[in-house]
Amino acid sequence: GIEGGPCTRSLKVAAELKTPFIACMTGSHEMREPFDAHVFTVRAPHFAEYEKIIDMAVSYGYTKFAFLQSDSDNGRKHLANVNRLLAARKLPSAKPLVMATGVKADALAKELLASDAQVMFNHGSYDLYADIILQARKAAPTKVNFFAVNSGIAQMARKLGDQGKGITFTSVVPFPNSGREAIAREFRQLYASKYPKDAPSLSAMEGYISAKVL
16 A cells, blocks of 8 residues: 555546555545445544544533644645534634645644634644644643644654653554454564564554455
8 A cells, every 4th residue: 555645646547447456545535435346445534533533622622623734635625524524513613724835833833822723633744743732832831732643653752752741643543452353462463473572553553454455
């Protein structure tokens, strides 16, 4: 599989050739709608991740959201999906924070803090998002609650250090250390036999599931 935008572009070629398209690393809705019998997804869709985040935040009493998106048609589609979920819950539309070319994290952090957003989550670069969180928490440590969607959890956690405390991450596959899912137990046992000194990652878990689909 390949990631993100290239997946949706490659999908068109696979559809024309009627070739199986397996385990592309994206949660984009184009991989699922309209249905194509040649497409085999592994990841949870972003729409489902957004829904979980919104419902969790609402359960804590939060109603105002900001959303970090790319400056592209794909980014605008993700924003539209977020707003669709918010509208269904009779909540105001999300404040869009756009990753335009050349934009800096400090500028986006200032824009976030100037809004009335209580919660922020993202689609896209974990690196820029981590910088925004660091800048925002430096200026106003408790003003905004952060959630992170499919954002390179281990890499982002390392970059944030202590400032990562309290951030909720979503995952597109079961946690490799989970004992609940049979696939996770199977993967962990096999991984430990091959790499006894290494901790299994979510990416490795996704690769294992993808290999089993193949």
